[in-house]
Amino acid sequence: MFKFLKSGFQKLKDALSKTRSQLSLRLKALFSKPLDDQTFDQLEQILYEADLGSLLANDLVEQVRLFLKKNPGAPFDQILGSMRERALEILKNPPKVQAKDPQDKKPRVILIVGVNGSGKTTSIAKLAQNFKEDGKKVLLAAGDTFRAAAIDQLEIWADRLDVEIVKGRPGSDPSAVVFDAVTAAKARNIDIVFIDTAGRLQNKTDLMHELEKIKRVTTKIIPDAPHETLLVLDATTGQNALDQAKTFQQFTPITGIILTKLDGSAKGGIILAIYEQLGIPVQWVGVGETAKDLMPFDPESYVEALFDIIDK
Numbered sequence: 001m002f003k004f005l006k007s008g009f010q011k012l013k014d015a016l017s018k019t020r021s022q023l024s025l026r027l028k029a030l031f032s033k034p035l036d037d038q039t040f041d042q043l044e045q046i047l048y049e050a051d052l053g054s055l056l057a058n059d060l061v062e063q064v065r066l067f068l069k070k071n072p073g074a075p076f077d078q079i080l081g082s083m084r085e086r087a088l089e090i091l092k093n094p095p096k097v098q099a100k101d102p103q104d105k106k107p108r109v110i111l112i113v114g115v116n117g118s119g120k121t122t123s124i125a126k127l128a129q130n131f132k133e134d135g136k137k138v139l140l141a142a143g144d145t146f147r148a149a150a151i152d153q154l155e156i157w158a159d160r161l162d163v164e165i166v167k168g169r170p171g172s173d174p175s176a177v178v179f180d181a182v183t184a185a186k187a188r189n190i191d192i193v194f195i196d197t198a199g200r201l202q203n204k205t206d207l208m209h210e211l212e213k214i215k216r217v218t219t220k221i222i223p224d225a226p227h228e229t230l231l232v233l234d235a236t237t238g239q240n241a242l243d244q245a246k247t248f249q250q251f252t253p254i255t256g257i258i259l260t261k262l263d264g265s266a267k268g269g270i271i272l273a274i275y276e277q278l279g280i281p282v283q284w285v286g287v288g289e290t291a292k293d294l295m296p297f298d299p300e301s302y303v304e305a306l307f308d309i310i311d312k
Contacts, residue, residue, distance in 0.1 A: 011287045011288065011293065011295065012262075012285065012287060012295065012298075012301050012302065012305050013305040013308065014263065014287070015262045015263040015268070015285070015287035015288075016262065016268045016302075016305045016306055018264075018265060018268075019050055019051075019265065019267065019268035019269060019306060020268075020305065020306060020307075020308055022046075022049065022050050023046065023047075023050050023269075023306065023307065024080070024307070024308065026046045027043070027046060027076070027079075027080065028076055030042055030043060030046065031076045031079055032076070035068070040061050040064070040065060043060075043061050043064060044057045044058060044061045045057075047060055047061070047269070050267070050268075050269040051238040051239060051267035051268070051269045051270045051273060052269040052270075052272055052273050053239065053242065053269075053270075053272075053273035053276075053277070055273075055276065055277065056090075056269075056272055056273050056276050059086070059090075059276070060083050060086055060087070063082055063083060063086040064079060064082060064083065067079065067082040080307050081307075083307055084303050084304070084306075084307040087272055087303045087306070087307065088299060088300065088303045090272060090275060090276050091272065091275055091281075091299040091302070091303065092299060093275075093279070094279075095255075095275075095279050095280065095281045096278070096279030096280070097253045097254065097255050097279070097280065098255060099227055099228040099255040099256065100224055100227045100228075101227065102222070102224060102225075102227055103223070103224050104222070106189070106190065106191050106192075107139070107182070107185040107186065107190045107191060107192060107193050107222070108191065108192045108193070108227050108228070109182060109185075109193045109195065109218050109222060109225035109226040109227055109228075110127075110192060110193065110194050110195065110226065110227065110228045110229075110230060111195045111197065111211075111214065111215065111218070111226040111228065111229040111230070111252070112124050112194055112195060112196055112197060112230050112232060112258075113197050113199070113211060113229060113230070113231050113232070113248055113252065113254075114199050114231055114232030114233065114244070114248075114258075115199045115244060116147075116199040117199075117234065118199065118232045118233055118234045118260060119232055119234060119258075119260035119261060119286060120196065120197075120199055120232040121144075121150060121153050121154055121157070121196060122157075122260075123232050123258045123260060123284070123286065123294060124140065124154070124157070124194045124196055125154075125157035125160075125161065125291070126286075126290075126291040126293075126294040127194060127258075127284070127294065128140060128157070128158075128161055128163050128192075128194060129161050129291040130291060130294065131191070131192050132161060132162075132163060136191040136192050137164075137188075137189065137190045137191045137192070138161075138163045138164070138190070138191065138192050138193075138194065139163065139164040139165070139166065139181060139184065139185050139188070139190045139192070139193050139194075140154055140157070140158050140163060140164070140165040140166070140181075140193075140194050140196065141165075141166050141167075141177060141178055141181030141182070141193060141194065141195040141196065142154045142155065142165060142166065142167035142168070142177060142196055143174045143177050143178050143181075143195045143196050143197045143198070143214060144174070144196045144197055144198045144199065145168055145169070145170060145171060145172045145173070145174045145177060145198070146170075146171070146174075146198045147170070147198070148170035150196065150198075151167050151168075151170060154167070154196055155167060164184075164188070164190070166180050166181035166184055168180075174197065174198065174210060174213075174214060175210075175213045175214050175216075175217045178195055178214050178217050178218060179217050179220075179221065181193060181195065182217070182218050182221045182222060182225065183221055186221065186222070195214065195218075195226070197210075197211060197214065198210060208247075208248075208250070208251035208252075209251070211251055211252050212251060212252065215252060228255045228256060229252050229253060229254050229255050229256075230254070230255065230256050230257065230258050230283065230284075231244070231245060231248050231254045231256070231257050231258070231280070232257075232258045232260060233245065233257055233258070233259050233260070233270075233274075234260055234261050235259050235260065235261050235262045235264075235265035235267055235268060235270060235286075236261050236264055236265040236267060237267075238265075238267035238270055239270070239273075241259075241267075241270050241274070242270060242273055242274055242277065242278075245257065245274055245278055245280060246277075246278065249278060249280070254278075254280050255280075256280065256281055256282070256283035256284075257274065257280055257281065257282045257283060257284075258282075258283065258284040258285075258286070258294075259271060259282050259284070259285045259286065259297075260285075260286035261286060262285050262286055262287050263286070263287045263288055263293075268306060269306065271285075271297075271302065281297070282297045283296065283297055284296060284297060285297050285302075
């Protein structure tokens with residue numbers, strides 16, 4: 001278990017290398033000079049450019065101000081440590097929306113939402129593989145009927161993983177597909193149902209209303225479903241990911257976030273910005289291509305990796 005945790009931390013640390021280099025190296029250079037008012041303006045700019053957002057950047061600047069007032073002349077590692085403590089404090093606040101446990105134990109219905117290109121379908125496949133390896137019976141619902149390619153892609157994954165799938169024709173009613181999938185899951189003693197959904201631009205209100213319809217259908221079959229609604233976000237989009245989260249949450253309570261492509265981004269600070277503003281926890285992070293590279297999110301490991309000191 002220790003080797004697994006160590007390996008997982010190293011993957012996360014590697015994935016955050018671009019963000020960390022932007023933070024650690026620039027911060028180290030900043031605090032190697034005499035402090036003045038300009039120092040804190042520059043600090044705020046550095047934090048903002050790491051996609052921590054203006055509110056959180058200001059919060060951390062104030063944290064550093066207070067720390068240095070109490071500890072004048074503190075070395076850089078202690079200054080960085082004060083930001084690390086504040087970041088972890090934020091992530092440990094209770095989430096505003098939480099997942100539910102199924103009243104009848106199974107199936108657990110998980111709705112997957114997000115815009116096209118965020119890695120939604122691939123994330124579903126990786127989750128399905130992880131849960132299957134954990135001994136769970138999984139069923140995929142191809143609810144993105146707007147794109148024939150989405151149905152085909154999910155079917156390819158289902159065949160590859162040897163898990164069940166319920167699909168409809170391209171252009172058919174997504175809610176009908178979901179109805180059939182959840183009904184089949186109850187009949188077949190399935191443990192987990194992953195529902196793929198359409199993912200066009202998040203400002204398309206008709207698609208958001210379609211999500212509402214899908215939710216109502218699942219509730220008719222299983223009164224407390226869906227038990228989770230996971231939003232897939234592309235880490236490389238930075239503040240746009242925060243905008244997407246705000247928009248989706250207007251139409252459906254998001255219980256968690258899957259943050260993909262963290263390994264290709266210098267914007268890993270967006271995790272903190274989203275949680276501070278919306279109270280939505282990141283549950284999974286994508287740090288590579290394989291199923292093993294979709295990892296459960298651990299706040300302590302994330303903060304440690306994000307604010308680690310780089311010596312160059």
